Amino acid sequence: MIAELGNLTLVIALVLSILLAVYPLWGAQTDNQVLMSMARPLAFGLFIFTLIAYGVLTHAFVIDDFSLTYVAQNSNSKLPVYYKVTAVWGGHEGSFLLWVLIFAIWTVAVALFSKGIPEKMLARVLSVLGMVSISFYLFMLITSNPFDSMLPFYPVDGRDLNPLLQDFGMIIHPPMLYMGYVGFSVAFAFAIAALIGGQLDSTWARWSRPWTIAAWAFLTLGLALGSWWAYYELGWGGWWFWDPVENAAFMPWLAGTALMHSLAVTEKRKVFKSWTVLLAIAAFSLSLLGTFLVRSGVLVSVHSFASDPSRGLFILGLLVIVIGGSLLLYAVRASQLKSVGRYDLFSREMMLMGNNVLLCAATVVVLLGTLFPLIHKEIGLGSISIGAPFFNQMFTLLIVPFVFFLGVGPLTRWKRQKPKALRNQLVMAFFISLSAGLLVIFSYDHFSQLALLGMTMSFWILVATVFEVRQRVVSPLKEEPILQSLKKLTPSHWGMVLGHVGFAVCLIGITLVSNYEKEMDVRVKIGQTIQMADYDVKFIGVEAIQGPNYTADRGIFDIYKNGKLINHLEPEKRFYTVQQMPMTEAGIHTTLTRDLFIAMGEPLEGGDWAIQLYYKPFVVWIWGGAFIMSIGAAFSIADKRYRIKKIAQFKRAAKSEDASTFGTPQSASRESIL
Structure with missing residues (x-):
């Protein structure tokens, strides 16, 4: 039935x-x-x-x-x-x-x-x-x-x-x-x-x-x-x-x-x-x-x-x-x-x-990198692999001009812009971004050129966004308080701001976790302590548990910093009886600035276990940035222009908005992108 x-x-x-x-x-x-x-x-x-x-x-x-x-x-x-x-x-x-x-x-x-x-x-x-x-x-x-x-x-x-x-x-x-x-x-x-x-x-x-x-x-x-699912579920600590x-x-x-x-x-x-x-x-x-x-x-x-x-x-x-x-x-x-x-x-x-061309170029890079191995194999030329090094290198080349346009775009006017009018702001934004990037990089144990590039680009977006908002609310022609001017900014404009800030936050997470993560594959005995970054990880032991459709060995670990217990993690090595398939459930301690990640490997002789330890700085910023971008999209959709019921009103709103784009002082003529 x-x-x-x-x-x-x-x-x-x-x-x-x-x-x-x-x-x-x-x-x-x-x-x-x-x-x-x-x-x-x-x-x-x-x-x-x-x-x-x-x-x-x-x-x-x-x-x-x-x-x-x-x-x-x-x-x-x-x-x-x-x-x-x-x-x-x-x-x-x-x-x-x-x-x-x-x-x-x-x-x-x-x-x-x-x-x-x-x-x-x-x-x-x-x-x-x-x-x-x-x-x-x-x-x-x-x-x-x-x-x-x-x-x-x-x-x-x-x-x-x-x-x-x-x-x-x-x-x-x-x-x-x-x-x-x-x-x-x-x-x-x-x-x-x-x-x-x-x-x-x-x-x-x-x-x-x-x-x-x-x-x-x-x-x-x-x-x-x-x-996020691949990060914690597959047990390899990658995002x-x-x-x-x-x-x-x-x-x-x-x-x-x-x-x-x-x-x-x-x-x-x-x-x-x-x-x-x-x-x-x-x-x-x-x-x-x-x-x-x-x-x-x-x-x-x-x-x-x-x-x-x-x-x-x-x-x-x-x-x-x-x-x-x-x-x-x-x-x-x-x-x-x-x-x-x-x-x-x-x-x-x-x-x-310029940004659209770069986004399309990035799409073509991903498309070719994905399909070329399939085509190569189908026409009888054998198997080849195009992996992360190719994509990482190509995206590094594309993202630099993309971020430049992303920062400059909102500061420029529609139709025409005199470069001299933005020169001081752009120079100041660059030096602030570079200084902030150096400050972050020097807080880690080694210098990385790619990390400096990534952090400078991230701060470039953030600083340029702040300058853009300031330019819209601070004007010699405006006598109202700044707070009042901020309230007049449209949801669409705040959507643009949040979208760009979210991308910068995501880029910070990608930069720091890619350049400063630490990984250890070790054999541990019960009672043994392993040092990872500034933390001591003590292996307490393993207990057998029974799930609804699986059995598991659950590891027990205590995390210490400066001799003080800060967390207790219990990663698992599961075995699903019907599918006859093993699975790893990682134990993760998350803060705003880093993750401690423990995954159980295989049992070894003498009661020892192989485990994987990861230190992931700022990894949660990747997903936090994506969430901020989505919130920005919600703000943009909430703009009242998209809730006009009658088409006549709709057209009048479009005409009045287009008219307001020209013939006004630069600081008062900004239109939001998203």
Whole structure:
């Protein structure tokens, strides 16, 4: 019964997606109000039936219905209930159902929160989303159906969920990552809808911008959570490995970052139209490429799903259709994408263009580094490996000019800027940044040129951001108090500030942990004390414990500093009995400035144990910076411009804002980027 109900709801959702793709677009092209008005109800229906399908599969996991092949392969009767619920996305079929559900959530969100958008534009946007969803439902029903049954013969117990996924981090990481991945489909839909309707002025960028920022924020959090999970769960103390599947998620983030900034310029200055449309297509296409890499079986990774080639061919075909069709439509409409604004070589537009070029270059580097080994092997030239040294070197070369533009951009004016007007501020910012970087580096036990470069760049962003805020609130023409001026800054502007500060915080964490971390692989006896940095780690012993579906050896360690006990850690070496798989659960003591990380190795003769000790300075700043960037995105979305209900008000707000950009003193004419 569960299998039949699940299949029925998916088929109904497929039918609704076909209707959503056809009727609203037909109505928009023929100016048929009745057909256009069907867009919202169809979007609601699509969401409801997809949600029912997801709920049915979740119920099957909770009641241990092992007659479903997917449930039998990814659950077990001894699995805790909360892991049964999250096991729904523990394998390929269920995770793709989650993907489709999130796509339906984005679709219904556009239908709900786009009341200020003209009916024709909204109909086209929802229709494009319907077109994309058709392929997703077909893919699931044909090659990846989570409701396939094992009747009449099925096991009395399941194979259990992959132990790597039996963790809190994997409860929240996939949904957050998918929200970002799928969210770029909305930016894509707005761009394609604008191309179809020929409405290629700045207003479509304003409509698309909050959705793009929201998707970027979710993807930022998803990447950070994935990094955090790998750090503490895999037992190796690393936060980024340049794994191909990590790269697959990183590429849409890079393209999405460029898209956000390009939308800002298109919205405010009516330039970069072609560039913005291409970035919208690229961001969603890279999301689909990541789906192909993860689900096709072409990659071997701890993050990937084992899948048969037919699934990969289906997604590859979808990728070709999306990219090919989008670029063809773009070519047809290219003549209408001419920019009307003008700007000098030294202006905010050029600063943003420079950063966008660098972000795209970084995306190409990651793309080539990820795909080249696959292509090299497929054409019969043998296996090669492109690892962290290549990516680290290339990103070091790209990030220096990127950070320079990031600091200078907000200080410059739209259209034109006299370099002399910024000379003193930039020189002062450089010397403050260099001095602060030297001060931090000299506090460590050795000098590192890369560390100095990273810290100087981080402080450059922070100092330039402070200067930008000061420039907006301190002016000879303003008589009001500074606090009052700060209150008048828009949420969009504070979003830019927090976004840049978050990036600087993240860069500080990356710089210090990459250059000053310490690692020890040691053999310890019970009662032995090991010194790590300024800490003494005492091995108390090991105790055997029994979990719900695993057994474990739990190490007991006391951490001392200057002879004073400061913490007690209990890392574990687990063995999952059904999967016959060992796992490491690290013990971590975290403060704002460092992590002490202990992972159990293997038992040795005489009761000794092999353990790994890590000292990780400022590693939590990496994830803290990502969180700050996401908060900044939330501020930007909260800007009142995106909550205007009537289109006439919307246009007046756009005109008044554009008018306020010019003809005012430099300190009073700043417009926020994010």
